[in-house]
Amino acid sequence: MRTATQILVIGGGPAGSTAAGLLAKAGHQVTLLEREKFPRYHIGESILPSCRPIFEQLGVWDKLERHGFQPKGGAYFFWGPEEWEVRFNDLGSDGTNAWQVVRAEFDQLLLDHAEELGVEVVQGVSVRELEFEDGRPVAAHWAGTKEPSVTGRIGFDYLVDASGRAGVMSTKYLRNRKWHTVFRNVAAWSYWKGAKQLDRGPAGAIAVCSVPDGWFWAIPLHDGTMSVGLVTGKDDFNRRRTELGGIEEVYQAAMAQCPAVLELLSDAEQVAGMKVEQDYSYVAEQFTGPGYLISGDAACFLDPLLSTGVHLATYSGMLAAAAISSVVSGEVGEQEAWEFYGTVYRQAYERLLVLVSVFYESYRGKDHHFYNAQRLSEADRDELDLQAAFNRIVTGVADLDDAKDVYRRIRGHLGGTESGDPNPLANLNKVHERKQAPMTPENAVAGLYLAFHPRLMLRRADVPIIGRR
Numbered sequence: 001m002r003t004a005t006q007i008l009v010i011g012g013g014p015a016g017s018t019a020a021g022l023l024a025k026a027g028h029q030v031t032l033l034e035r036e037k038f039p040r041y042h043i044g045e046s047i048l049p050s051c052r053p054i055f056e057q058l059g060v061w062d063k064l065e066r067h068g069f070q071p072k073g074g075a076y077f078f079w080g081p082e083e084w085e086v087r088f089n090d091l092g093s094d095g096t097n098a099w100q101v102v103r104a105e106f107d108q109l110l111l112d113h114a115e116e117l118g119v120e121v122v123q124g125v126s127v128r129e130l131e132f133e134d135g136r137p138v139a140a141h142w143a144g145t146k147e148p149s150v151t152g153r154i155g156f157d158y159l160v161d162a163s164g165r166a167g168v169m170s171t172k173y174l175r176n177r178k179w180h181t182v183f184r185n186v187a188a189w190s191y192w193k194g195a196k197q198l199d200r201g202p203a204g205a206i207a208v209c210s211v212p213d214g215w216f217w218a219i220p221l222h223d224g225t226m227s228v229g230l231v232t233g234k235d236d237f238n239r240r241r242t243e244l245g246g247i248e249e250v251y252q253a254a255m256a257q258c259p260a261v262l263e264l265l266s267d268a269e270q271v272a273g274m275k276v277e278q279d280y281s282y283v284a285e286q287f288t289g290p291g292y293l294i295s296g297d298a299a300c301f302l303d304p305l306l307s308t309g310v311h312l313a314t315y316s317g318m319l320a321a322a323a324i325s326s327v328v329s330g331e332v333g334e335q336e337a338w339e340f341y342g343t344v345y346r347q348a349y350e351r352l353l354v355l356v357s358v359f360y361e362s363y364r365g366k367d368h369h370f371y372n373a374q375r376l377s378e379a380d381r382d383e384l385d386l387q388a389a390f391n392r393i394v395t396g397v398a399d400l401d402d403a404k405d406v407y408r409r410i411r412g413h414l415g416g417t418e419s420g421d422p423n424p425l426a427n428l429n430k431v432h433e434r435k436q437a438p439m440t441p442e443n444a445v446a447g448l449y450l451a452f453h454p455r456l457m458l459r460r461a462d463v464p465i466i467g468r469r
């Protein structure tokens, strides 16, 4: 293993693999340290089409396609008084645009691909400490995850912190992670064999089904299992766990109130124990600093309602690679490139924050605790700075102009073509163009998907409208 590298990436999830792979492809020297030995389990199985141009740029799309993951034709929502759907292919796009993935396999493919592109990938090694000179990280001290007595130091010029929820920079050094108290949710999930296919909506869709105290995801996977998870408010979850006697009991009781999921699982067998995550919505106050960029979950994470985690991870990984590449080549200064990164990434995140909030505001079980818990009070709006975020999304012309200049100069570094380029500015412009549209949940979600993929279409499902209030 090297003792000095040009760019160090911490973490081999989608954010780290994307950043490292694109940087290596652009000719830079990159080392990536990952504390686990892959394949490793991870939640986050439903992928958005926005990842496609990034995977194409990495050159990994064909490999992913050959692997045989479950093609994902879109999303189907049993949400609110109506059922509705997002179709990824309705506007004549060619074949698969996204998948439902077993993350252990998906992440390994991405990491192996980064290695093939020239990244030095070292697994089973944890970054324990960073060394700073005048506030700039210059070296990492690592130790073997299973053999802590094996240690070393690696110096670097630039750092991408893609360490996921662990968040080396933001939790250990900056201490600038801000938790979204309004989305204080718990997710509890398991895997089922023999589940039925959804009898409506696009093939391979994720089903999102609201229940009185939260909502379920149901994701069909290519290994024959279905991932089925409950998201509910933390206080409510803890209360019910005490009342009912355990996590499994809370999960089953919620499921009993969800006809769509019950139908999918009517002949199925649960084949895994329960897994739980909580308090997973947060944002770091800054995503950049001297010599470093923070990407993916290490920077921010929003409620999984719209399956946006891997999108933000790969998107920010791509932006980080573009920003660093432009600085290393001497075409723009670090401050300018970092501003580009911070602006574009934060806007993408804030746009999703607005969309998820709008979505929860339309929650089906309006008489229930979950709705009230997710409902934004004025104080919450202030805390999330939602109005400001919304204003920035729909009127972000100044930000765009700033970023446009930098982007024009750096786009050449990643070898993108005009048609295949995942040009973040074009994405933001599309949202800007939509600013006149009222922010209903449908428009919000359509905005999200259209922003990242021009050929998607949202349409109301061809099913009877039920229970309109």
Ligand code: FAD
Pocket: 010, 011, 012, 013, 014, 015, 016, 033, 034, 035, 036, 042, 043, 044, 045, 046, 047, 048, 125, 126, 127, 128, 162, 163, 164, 165, 166, 167, 168, 187, 277, 280, 295, 296, 297, 298, 301, 304, 307, 308, 309, 310, 311, 313
């Ligand atoms: P990760 O994938 O977490 O990778 C970070 C890596 O860093 C890990 O491999 C870790 O081992 C490594 N690491 C950490 N610390 C160190 C260290 N000190 N040294 C070395 N290595 C280190 N997203 C979706 O897109 N679709 C979904 O359907 C979806 N569902 C979700 C459901 C739930 C309940 C939750 C909680 C999340 C969900 N997500 C979903 C989000 C998704 O899982 C994440 O956003 C995504 O994995 C982020 O990728 P990442 O590369 O930033 O981080």
